[in-house]
Amino acid sequence: MSRLSVAKTYKLFIAGAFSRTESGRSLKIDAPDGPVHLCRASRKDLRNAVEAARKAQPSWADANAFLRSQIFYRLAEMMEGKRDELIASIRCESEPPSRDEACREVEASIDRVVHYAGWCDKYPQVVGCANPVSGPYHNFTIPEPVGVVALVCPDARPLLGLVSLLAPAICTGNAVVTLASERNGVPACVLAEAAATSDLPAGVLNILTGLHEELLPHLAPHREVGAITALNPTPQYTRTLREGVAENLKRVTIFDADPMSPDAQGPEWISATVDHKTLWHPSAT
Amino acid sequence: MTAPTVDRVMADQRAASFRTRSIKTTTKRTLLRLALAMVDLTTLEGKDSPGKVRALCAKAVRPMPDDQRVLGERLPPVAAVCVYPTLVPVAREAIDRLQDDLPRERRVRVASVATGFPSGQYPLDVRLRDVREAVAAGADEIDMVINRGAFLAGHSDEVGDEIRRVVDACGEAHLKVILETGELETYDNIRQASDLAISCIREGDFIKTSTGKVSPAATMGVTLVMLESIRDAHLRDSRVIGMKPAGGIRDAKTALHYLVMVGETLGRSWLTPARFRFGASSLVNDLLRQIVRQEVGVYPASYDFAEA
Numbered sequence: 375m376s377r378l379s380v381a382k383t384y385k386l387f388i389a390g391a392f393s394r395t396e397s398g399r400s401l402k403i404d405a406p407d408g409p410v411h412l413c414r415a416s417r418k419d420l421r422n423a424v425e426a427a428r429k430a431q432p433s434w435a436d437a438n439a440f441l442r443s444q445i446f447y448r449l450a451e452m453m454e455g456k457r458d459e460l461i462a463s464i465r466c467e468s469e470p471p472s473r474d475e476a477c478r479e480v481e482a483s484i485d486r487v488v489h490y491a492g493w494c495d496k497y498p499q500v501v502g503c504a505n506p507v508s509g510p511y512h513n514f515t516i517p518e519p520v521g522v523v524a525l526v527c528p529d530a531r532p533l534l535g536l537v538s539l540l541a542p543a544i545c546t547g548n549a550v551v552t553l554a555s556e557r558n559g560v561p562a563c564v565l566a567e568a569a570a571t572s573d574l575p576a577g578v579l580n581i582l583t584g585l586h587e588e589l590l591p592h593l594a595p596h597r598e599v600g601a602i603t604a605l606n607p608t609p610q611y612t613r614t615l616r617e618g619v620a621e622n623l624k625r626v627t628i629f630d631a632d633p634m635s636p637d638a639q640g641p642e643w644i645s646a647t648v649d650h651k652t653l654w655h656p657s658a659t
Numbered sequence: 660m661t662a663p664t665v666d667r668v669m670a671d672q673r674a675a676s677f678r679t680r681s682i683k684t685t686t687k688r689t690l691l692r693l694a695l696a697m698v699d700l701t702t703l704e705g706k707d708s709p710g711k712v713r714a715l716c717a718k719a720v721r722p723m724p725d726d727q728r729v730l731g732e733r734l735p736p737v738a739a740v741c742v743y744p745t746l747v748p749v750a751r752e753a754i755d756r757l758q759d760d761l762p763r764e765r766r767v768r769v770a771s772v773a774t775g776f777p778s779g780q781y782p783l784d785v786r787l788r789d790v791r792e793a794v795a796a797g798a799d800e801i802d803m804v805i806n807r808g809a810f811l812a813g814h815s816d817e818v819g820d821e822i823r824r825v826v827d828a829c830g831e832a833h834l835k836v837i838l839e840t841g842e843l844e845t846y847d848n849i850r851q852a853s854d855l856a857i858s859c860i861r862e863g864d865f866i867k868t869s870t871g872k873v874s875p876a877a878t879m880g881v882t883l884v885m886l887e888s889i890r891d892a893h894l895r896d897s898r899v900i901g902m903k904p905a906g907g908i909r910d911a912k913t914a915l916h917y918l919v920m921v922g923e924t925l926g927r928s929w930l931t932p933a934r935f936r937f938g939a940s941s942l943v944n945d946l947l948r949q950i951v952r953q954e955v956g957v958y959p960a961s962y963d964f965a966e967a
Contacts, residue, residue: 597958597963
């Protein structure tokens with residue numbers, strides 16, 4: 375007698391918990407191995423995710439940089455352990471990439487997490503500076519996380535695109551709300567499982583699957599969100615984002631890059647989600 | 660004195676059922692503003708200073724200073740500020756200064772906790788003096804704690820006598836009797852204490868769940884038991900007693916659930932600040948967030964509103 379396998383129902387990842395969408399709606403992907411169902415997140419899920427990120431952010435930013443980098447390494451370890459599942463998840467599309475192609479994407483994603491693990495405790499030294507001023511003062515400029523960051527992931531490279539936005543945002547102490555790839559949200563859900571077992575505090579990473587068209591008009595003007603980064607969005611989504619932030623002038627950074635290229639990482643990506651604070655300190659002379 | 664027994668499972672189930680009502684658009688709009696007008700804006704900390712109390716009073720009188728610009732309407736003030744007895748003169752002075760254009764009975768009310776809040780473990784004459792001094796300093800309302808030790812020891816008469824003595828000490832001031840339900844252990848005790856308190860106080864006085872210093876504070880189940888006690892007193896001899904859940908009500912959604920519960924248990928006539936209050940502080944900002952979200956369409960940030 376053949377065994378009936380247990381199919382996975384993918385859920386949202388909010389405040390460290392895998393919860394169903396409040397709306398009860400779902401999205402269906404017609405993958406070659408059979409249909410896959412995902413949550414279609416609503417405006418209220420988005421609201422809850424932002425609240426969770428807001429709550430988690432201060433203690434994540436207070437954690438010392440070395441600890442954050444260790445947690446990044448741990449995340450890379452967990453992704454390595456989920457390698458086969460990640461590869462299969464990338465291929466959950468109606469026209470899936472080859473297994474080799476998916477494998478390269480997963481490897482590049484893990485490498486990218488390790489890349490930013492290194493940046494966690496080096497970024498402030500590289501970007502921060504001591505400014506020459508006239509007068510008996512030390513003058514420092516140091517980068518600080520903006521707080522809650524929203525990420526808008528591209529359709530192509532659903533895992534690597536996500537990691538390329540996610541890692542630079544949280545390595546400095548931001549908490550993020552992620553709109554996963556619209557075409558294939560499954561890799562984001564699998565990544566959430568890796569994140570949940572990597573000591574990343576609950577709420578630092580929140581992942582929503584759903585239609586960007588529905589969520590962006592509420593996300594962009596949300597005043598609790600401090601910055602938005604998007605990778606290769608459509609012109610229409612770029613427009614929605616720019617219109618939404620017009621009222622409160624939060625920072626939107628649109629990256630136009632091939633995630634597989636080594637240019638799609640580095641300190642410029644981190645700079646999109648930090649603010650610079652300059653301090654004057656009397657010098658002891 | 661015999662109070663009916665309470666089936667805890669059924670009471671909790673009934674209380675949970677009020678969470679399933681769908682409240683949208685106009686109803687939500689009205690109820691959010693009503694909830695705002697029902698808040699007893701509270702600060703009860705050892706570190707309370709005159710400055711903190713003055714800031715609280717400003718928030719109470721004008722919960723959102725830029726409401727005209729953002730919403731195009733003036734939001735109602737909250738029902739009362741609730742402070743420790745030593746800070747009553749500060750609150751009185753601040754409210755009178757901020758609302759000198761209104762007659763005193765229409766101003767935000769000044770409530771003071773008294774009778775050795777929060778434990779009540781002091782000699783009776785000390786507790787009564789506490790009440791008299793708060794009233795003399797200008798308190799419109801007194802929030803007293805009952806003697807839980809005596810109640811749990813079975814000395815209901817003693818508890819009742821003490822409440823009556825406090826009623827006398829209050830004079831014109833309204834009284835709210837805090838049962839501290841988190842310490843009464845069972846719903847039966849809560850029902851009995853509610854009936855006892857209601858039999859001792861005057862019309863227009865309140866019974867109140869908690870001090871906010873004990874967990875669990877206000878829950879919907881506990882509040883339902885107390886509301887039913889008020890309802891039975893009203894059906895029996897047409898007396899009107901108010902209700903104040905306090906502690907743990909932080910978001911607008913929960914506040915709306917409470918209003919549904921009050922409306923469906925006691926009727927619409929109880930949906931007024933004269934008969935129902937929320938003891939809360941952070942609730943106000945969440946109500947404001949929901950009001951702004953509903954009118955403007957954008958989710959405001961938590962730092963868009965002043966701390967209370």
